[in-house]
Amino acid sequence: MSHDTLLAVRNLSVEFATPRGVVRAVRDVSLEVRRGECLAVVGESGSGKSQLFLGSLGLLASRGRAHGSVTFDGRELLGPDPTALREALGTRLGVVFQDPMNSLTPHLTIGRQLAEVALDRGLLGAQEARTRCLEVLRAVRMPEPEARVRQYPHELSGGQRQRAAIAMALMTRPELIVADEPTTALDVTVQAQVIDVLREARGRGLALVLITHDLGVVAEIADRVAVMYAGRIVEQAPVREFFAAPAHPYAAALLASVPRLDTPPGERLAGIEGQPPEPGEERPGCAFAPRCAAALETCRQTRPQLRATGSRSVACHAPLAGAGFAP
Amino acid sequence: MAGSTPASATTDGGLWADARHRLRSNRAAVGAAALIVLLLAAALLGPVVSPYALDHVDWNLSPLASPPSLANGHWFGTDSNGRDLFARVWAGTQVSLLVALLATAVSVVIGVAWGATAGYLGGRVDGWMMRVVDVLYALPYMFFVIILTVVFGRSLWLIFLAIGAVGWLTMARIVRGQALALRSREFVTAAVTLGLPAHRIIARHIVPNVLGTVIVYATLTVPQVILFESFLSFLGLGVQEPYTSLGRLVAEGAAEMETAPWQLLAPSAVLALLLLALNFLGDGLRDALDPRQG
Numbered sequence: 001m002s003h004d005t006l007l008a009v010r011n012l013s014v015e016f017a018t019p020r021g022v023v024r025a026v027r028d029v030s031l032e033v034r035r036g037e038c039l040a041v042v043g044e045s046g047s048g049k050s051q052l053f054l055g056s057l058g059l060l061a062s063r064g065r066a067h068g069s070v071t072f073d074g075r076e077l078l079g080p081d082p083t084a085l086r087e088a089l090g091t092r093l094g095v096v097f098q099d100p101m102n103s104l105t106p107h108l109t110i111g112r113q114l115a116e117v118a119l120d121r122g123l124l125g126a127q128e129a130r131t132r133c134l135e136v137l138r139a140v141r142m143p144e145p146e147a148r149v150r151q152y153p154h155e156l157s158g159g160q161r162q163r164a165a166i167a168m169a170l171m172t173r174p175e176l177i178v179a180d181e182p183t184t185a186l187d188v189t190v191q192a193q194v195i196d197v198l199r200e201a202r203g204r205g206l207a208l209v210l211i212t213h214d215l216g217v218v219a220e221i222a223d224r225v226a227v228m229y230a231g232r233i234v235e236q237a238p239v240r241e242f243f244a245a246p247a248h249p250y251a252a253a254l255l256a257s258v259p260r261l262d263t264p265p266g267e268r269l270a271g272i273e274g275q276p277p278e279p280g281e282e283r284p285g286c287a288f289a290p291r292c293a294a295a296l297e298t299c300r301q302t303r304p305q306l307r308a309t310g311s312r313s314v315a316c317h318a319p320l321a322g323a324g325f326a327p
Numbered sequence: 328m329a330g331s332t333p334a335s336a337t338t339d340g341g342l343w344a345d346a347r348h349r350l351r352s353n354r355a356a357v358g359a360a361a362l363i364v365l366l367l368a369a370a371l372l373g374p375v376v377s378p379y380a381l382d383h384v385d386w387n388l389s390p391l392a393s394p395p396s397l398a399n400g401h402w403f404g405t406d407s408n409g410r411d412l413f414a415r416v417w418a419g420t421q422v423s424l425l426v427a428l429l430a431t432a433v434s435v436v437i438g439v440a441w442g443a444t445a446g447y448l449g450g451r452v453d454g455w456m457m458r459v460v461d462v463l464y465a466l467p468y469m470f471f472v473i474i475l476t477v478v479f480g481r482s483l484w485l486i487f488l489a490i491g492a493v494g495w496l497t498m499a500r501i502v503r504g505q506a507l508a509l510r511s512r513e514f515v516t517a518a519v520t521l522g523l524p525a526h527r528i529i530a531r532h533i534v535p536n537v538l539g540t541v542i543v544y545a546t547l548t549v550p551q552v553i554l555f556e557s558f559l560s561f562l563g564l565g566v567q568e569p570y571t572s573l574g575r576l577v578a579e580g581a582a583e584m585e586t587a588p589w590q591l592l593a594p595s596a597v598l599a600l601l602l603l604a605l606n607f608l609g610d611g612l613r614d615a616l617d618p619r620q621g
């Protein structure tokens with residue numbers, strides 16, 4: 001762990017007790033986020049990417065349980081003492097949710113919601129909080145911030161609400177923001193604005209964890225990519241190298257399924273055959289093997305471990321050529 | 328969207344200030360509030376301005392039950408014992424209002440706090456808190472009140488206590504159900520990610536969202552309480568003669584309905600007006616507390 005590591009997740013597993021037995025949503029995941037860096041976690045629905053961060057931040061539903069270690073700036077968040085987590089949340093560590101329609105409390109004006117944490121922690125006085133509200137609302141390019149602070153969430157459009165949510169996360173000048181699909185519920189033009197806002201926030205030295213299934217967003221803003229499949233990280237790479245030459249067959253298939261401007265008209269988009277495994281399913285070998293075109297016999301027998309070469313790592317017995325991994 | 332209509336461009340005085348502003352623009356609610364104030368004033372002043380005390384028997388009348396008359400000063404008539412109904416109705420209104428408002432307030436405060444805490448915390452805490460409610464529900468209520476009267480003697484305060492002690496149970500169940508649903512809403516999770524302590528989340532994010540339901544239920548509780556009080560008084564556990572309450576007056580008036588209809592008319596008109604106004608006000612409050620009503 002280098003000295004500039006901000007968030008370090010070590011061997012994190014997230015399990016849910018269900019009537020049909022224990023479902024493991026996240027399996028033994030380790031990753032790091034450095035100061036000022038943007039890490040994108042991509043994967044399809046059910047790959048465990050959201051649960052990974054809910055688990056890291058102690059926000060699981062009551063049936064969920066997280067095992068492993070998560071440290072933020074060297075302090076353990078998942079230990080028996082919740083003080084470290086409570087101190088980090090809302091001040092040094094902000095969270096932005098997917099659905100801006102529901103993530104703001106309906107009966108509090110934008111100004112009051114934004115100021116709430118700062119006032120609760122005694123970080124700012126009432127007057128300072130008001131000034132800071134306008135500052136962050138301007139930072140997220142909210143039109144007419146003076147009028148917005150007096151309005152209720154339902155009086156704002158979806159994009160404005162998401163910007164208000166981001167502004168709320170920025171209030172206390174955090175070092176890390178975790179954004180769980182911040183653009184998914186928005187339409188394309190508004191998505192672009194929200195991405196711009198996040199990019200600008202990064203310009204001020206903020207680290208960002210972006211959970212998304214939109215590879216276009218990843219290409220625009222991320223420094224590094226972690227690809228999740230069936231609760232595990234299957235590939236991690238700097239974003240440029242990842243888009244140039246994905247190493248894991250699943251990552252390659254994911255990239256191939258994105259429509260491109262240079263795709264000839266009329267051509268069918270490449271899909272991935274089959275279905276991802278059921279959440280409760282346990283099998284030996286690689287979880288992607290049944291859907292993988294390049295699967296070997298060993299792929300069905302033994303699970304590939306994550307192995308690193310330089311700045312990249314992959315969990316595959318037969319990584320694709322061009323990514324620099326030995327087969 | 329995002330239009331700054333005059334109603335929304337209010338000063339940011341918080342939930343209550345904005346609610347007050349919205350309430351003022353609701354004509355039915357304002358009218359209801361005015362009516363309540365009027366009835367309250369009448370209840371306070373009525374017994375004072377009446378030429379007769381509420382327990383004074385007017386032996387000059389024959390028969391003792393006299394219809395309303397301006398000439399002899401019995402403006403609402405007299406009851407079968409020759410006592411002035413004007414004085415008695417307003418004195419009864421005082422008692423009924425006091426019982427209704429205090430008992431409802433007790434049940435709202437305890438019920439909302441208990442229910443919101445149980446619903447928000449969930450799990451084992453919720454289980455235990457709601458079992459306590461179930462056990463109290465199962466106690467025979469009349470038995471409970473009778474024991475209280477035997478131990479502490481009859482008093483008006485005992486009625487507040489007894490009615491409030493039972494009224495909060497239903498309130499707690501209603502609020503708990505709502506809090507349980509709100510707990511999984513994203514804005515509550517968002518509040519948790521801000522690291523806010525549980526009591527603050529309950530106070531700022533759960534309770535204001537259940538207030539609409541609470542207020543409507545509270546306005547429904549008021550008439551229940553008024554009627555309950557008259558039932559207790561009928562059993563001899565509530566207000567004692569010569570003091571009276573609207574519920575008692577209505578019950579006595581109903582008995583003489585065919586021979587002296589004014590005895591029923593006066594107290595029931597006041598009771599009906601009071602309940603109507605409370606319902607309109609409750610309705611207006613519910614709308615005023617929901618910022619989406621604009």
